[in-house]
Amino acid sequence: MSGSAVIDGKLVRVESGDAILEAARKAGIRIPTLCYDRRVQPSGTCRLCIVKIKGRGRPVASCAQAIQDGMEVITEDPALRDWRRTILKLVASENPAGDCAKCIEIGPCELHRLTREYEVDTGSYHGTTSGRRLDDANPFIVRDYSRCIYCYRCTRVCGEVEQAHAIIPAGRGFRSRIATPFDTGLLESPCTFCGQCVQTCPTSALMDKKMLGKARAEEVTRVRTICPFCGTGCGINVHVAKEKVIGVTPDWTAPANQGSLCVKGQFGVDFIHSPDRLTTPLIRKNGRLSEASWDEAYELIAAKFSQIKRESGGGAFAFWSSSRGTSESNYLMQKFARAVIGSNNIDNCART
Ligand code: SF4
Ligand code: SF4
Ligand code: SF4
Ligand code: FES
CATH class of the missing domain: 3.10.20.740 (Ubiquitin-like (UB roll))
Incomplete structure (x- = not known):
């Protein structure tokens, strides 16, 4: 129709x-x-x-x-505006504006953006949900249901989009709550830590644990880019403050993911600040890895490749390229394998 x-x-x-x-x-x-x-x-x-x-x-x-x-x-119209103000007052009774951690540290939550827009006093009524903070030992997600407004966006996204069904509505009336199927922590549930519940939550009931305590919202710059972990190419916004990456939110307009991410893209990008990252090539000398210059590393690789090709032929080589690389660098790798080394043993991690 x-x-x-x-x-x-x-x-x-x-x-x-x-x-x-x-x-x-x-x-x-x-x-x-x-x-x-x-x-x-x-x-x-x-x-x-x-x-x-x-x-x-x-x-x-x-x-x-x-x-x-x-x-x-x-x-x-004036009547609709009035009704919306009443609804917001009631909803905000469980969620006052002044101490909302999402608003203060990450960026304005949807609820408090609306209470400001509709000029609603968030202290007009008093809710009954105190004491619902879950001290969940998982490393990624804060679950503070004293801030929950029971919109059930998280449970629907978890079930319908991620299909994990790790969180579900439970209870009735004042006893309503969001629970895992057997009231376990998220780590013991079917949660994949995709973070989609966090990203859809319009309040600070669900927050990215890693982002808290890093900066104030006004110090954060969002940089739109592509997730570095795999070839799916999900769009992300990298949150940067004090010259450090402090977290990620999904790019809702990116065609590959349309707001969804997996655990790596959502919670893993802080690897770039890990002290364990290699910053120079390492060459094994007398059984021990020692730091080397790039020239030394390239000379060693060229010498070993030439030796193996001379002694065993190109077929002794197999090449794997990465879907993290660009199409151009993947093309160059197969060209190098076929034209320089003489091997057709070529594969790419995206194929598996
Ligand atoms: S992180 Fe993903 S899988 Fe886990 S509860 Fe949230 S939506 Fe469900
Ligand atoms: S999305 Fe947030 S506010 Fe809505 S039900 Fe889930 S935890 Fe509560
Ligand atoms: S978020 Fe996950 S699926 Fe998307 S590009 Fe990153 S690693 Fe791949
Ligand atoms: S009832 Fe329509 S957005 Fe909530």
């Missing part, structure tokens, strides 16, 4: 299966959200995305309501 609808007085094209929220976004009309993540099924839990539909009595959640041909939708 396709057709047209009117959103805030603007005629928009209607695609079959689109929610009102998606149709509005495609038309450049912003509707605030908290529980929405475009990668997963809508849950309709936060109600912040409410809109009015002409001819209907009550506002509806635009993330969960399909748009229809001929619909007339209003996304913002």
